[in-house]
Amino acid sequence: MGQLEGRVACITGGTRGIGRAVAEAFLREGAQVVVSGRDAAKGAQALAEMGAGDNAHFVVGDVAVREDCEALIQATVDRYGKIDILHANAGGAVDPAPVAAMTDAAMQGTLLVNYWHTFWSMRAALAFMIPQGSGRIIATSSVEGKVGTPGLSNYVVAKAAVNALVRTSAKEVGTLGITINAVCPGAIETDAMLDSAPAAAESMGMTYDALKDMFAQASAIKRLNEVEDVAEVLVLLASDAGAGITGSLISIDGGTSPY
Amino acid sequence: MGKLDGKVAAITGGTRSIGRGMADAFLAEGAKVVVNGRNAEKGARCLAEMGAGDNAVFFQGDASKQADVEGMVDFAIAHYGQLDICCLNSGGVDKTGPVASMSDEEWQLEMDWNLNQVFWGMRRALQHMIPRETGRIIVTSSVEGKLGKPGIPGYTAAKHAVNGLVKSAAHEVGTLGITVNAILPGLTETDNLTENGPASAEAMGLESYEALIDLFTQGAAIKRPNKISEVAAVALLLASTSGRNITGTLFPVDGGTMPY
Numbered sequence A: 001m002g003q004l005e006g007r008v009a010c011i012t013g014g015t016r017g018i019g020r021a022v023a024e025a026f027l028r029e030g031a032q033v034v035v036s037g038r039d040a041a042k043g044a045q046a047l048a049e050m051g052a053g054d055n056a057h058f059v060v061g062d063v064a065v066r067e068d069c070e071a072l073i074q075a076t077v078d079r080y081g082k083i084d085i086l087h088a089n090a091g092g093a094v095d096p097a098p099v100a101a102m103t104d105a106a107m108q109g110t111l112l113v114n115y116w117h118t119f120w121s122m123r124a125a126l127a128f129m130i131p132q133g134s135g136r137i138i139a140t141s142s143v144e145g146k147v148g149t150p151g152l153s154n155y156v157v158a159k160a161a162v163n164a165l166v167r168t169s170a171k172e173v174g175t176l177g178i179t180i181n182a183v184c185p186g187a188i189e190t191d192a193m194l195d196s197a198p199a200a201a202e203s204m205g206m207t208y209d210a211l212k213d214m215f216a217q218a219s220a221i222k223r224l225n226e227v228e229d230v231a232e233v234l235v236l237l238a239s240d241a242g243a244g245i246t247g248s249l250i251s252i253d254g255g256t257s258p259y
Numbered sequence B: 001m002g003k004l005d006g007k008v009a010a011i012t013g014g015t016r017s018i019g020r021g022m023a024d025a026f027l028a029e030g031a032k033v034v035v036n037g038r039n040a041e042k043g044a045r046c047l048a049e050m051g052a053g054d055n056a057v058f059f060q061g062d063a064s065k066q067a068d069v070e071g072m073v074d075f076a077i078a079h080y081g082q083l084d085i086c087c088l089n090s091g092g093v094d095k096t097g098p099v100a101s102m103s104d105e106e107w108q109l110e111m112d113w114n115l116n117q118v119f120w121g122m123r124r125a126l127q128h129m130i131p132r133e134t135g136r137i138i139v140t141s142s143v144e145g146k147l148g149k150p151g152i153p154g155y156t157a158a159k160h161a162v163n164g165l166v167k168s169a170a171h172e173v174g175t176l177g178i179t180v181n182a183i184l185p186g187l188t189e190t191d192n193l194t195e196n197g198p199a200s201a202e203a204m205g206l207e208s209y210e211a212l213i214d215l216f217t218q219g220a221a222i223k224r225p226n227k228i229s230e231v232a233a234v235a236l237l238l239a240s241t242s243g244r245n246i247t248g249t250l251f252p253v254d255g256g257t258m259p260y
Helices: A017-028 A039-050 A065-080 A103-134 A154-170 A191-203 A210-220 A227-238 A241-244 B019-029 B040-050 B065-078 B104-132 B155-172 B191-205 B209-218 B229-238
Strands: A010-013 A031-038 A057-059 A085-088 A134-140 A178-185 A248-251 B010-011 B032-035 B056-060 B085-088 B135-140 B178-185 B250-253
Touching: A010 A017, A010 A065, A010 A134, A017 A031, A017 A085, A017 A210, A017 A227, A017 B229, A031 A039, A031 A065, A031 B085, A039 A057, A065 A103, A065 B032, A065 B178, A085 A103, A085 A227, A103 A134, A103 A154, A103 A178, A103 B056, A134 A227, A154 A178, A154 B065, A178 A227, A178 A241, A191 B104, A227 A241, A227 B229, A241 B229, B010 B019, B010 B065, B019 B032, B019 B040, B019 B135, B032 B040, B032 B065, B040 B056, B056 B065, B056 B178, B065 B104, B085 B104, B104 B135, B104 B155, B135 B155, B135 B229, B155 B178, B155 B250, B178 B229, B191 B209, B229 B250
Parallel strands: A010 A031, A010 A085, A031 A057, A085 A134, A134 A178, A178 A248, B010 B032, B010 B085, B032 B056, B085 B135, B135 B178, B178 B250
Antiparallel strands: none
């Protein structure tokens, strides 16, 4: 008997990286899972690789677009009849740069995919979860939501905003059987990191390898985290055992964050 | 195939409440478990209830005494040949009160029970774990490790200190396959709470035990105490292979009580 038997989960950015590992963990625990992404071909590939048949479904959408976020939640309910778990996971840093050189587009774009996406998805999911009297919302934040790395201000600001949203909303629905938490992973070499970190490294005046080493050295384990580290915490938070954990910003960072 | 097959755990204050919840969760996943407590009768009852045969054993000792804490670690290694998971879980207060009326004796007890226990047990366990390059130290801290309520200054100070100890130690052994974490439960429905809650309420100048429960849960988003099983589930995650890259973390199980 899986820990998530009979549950329906929706994961933004679920075709690769952390979201994909979480999707597989949720499926293994008996949930039905909707994953989203911008690229239909990658979505089809993810479904084929997961091999979960009718228990997994892909919806194409851009988390930087409100209508897409809201449509994804509706599509989840249309497909499987309800939504029990939202994992607002998509995110990334758009054109990171020091504040003095940060463009409006880079700040705005990063807020859209991290903060606004989480807000839009959460609001839409709560519209179903509040009448249902149960639900789990988990945002993928970052160690950067707790600390501040120079050259990454847009990402740091966006993740800090996600953390604040989680703390506030958790208190709003705390007695309604709904928990809202953020996981704050340390650096993980996902496709998303490979996409955006070289530019971040450049903005910080270093090579990509030096950036990875900097993140590893800041931790106690002196290595990067892995997507599986996050997936197991997500299962715990999504399961019945997670009912008493809410408003938490859970560090999964090998000892990097100071709190 | 359990998540803790072949692992050995030792738990201070393991016969009841949160420690017992951890013991039950670990046994269910294939671990062998040493549970500690002061009272031999409660230890025997605990073993009988768990019904785990040779996979569980009781070690009588006082978690506020250095020889007993170190003795538990040594006993686990001698009895089962190794120690993989050390849960420094026992803690509490005796005759607590505000700072202005706190006795030296009570203060010392609270430091020994809540802080020194963790240091003594962690040091002894690490001396065994470091050469083996594997291990898990799990400390039961508290929301009071980040907050501060009137009337429990010793407990609060000790839990703050424990959190610092966990963070330092995690960085010392981070590359050795050993993780060191603290779980920070909010008010949890335990035997300790029902037994000592009324006295604590009085010490804090509250009208009743119910007022104490209300005070401690109004700060939570869920407006209820946490459950032992909720804390045990986190301990299991941290103890398992899945927890290998989580260290130095102060893991909240507090229904949304702490501000950070």
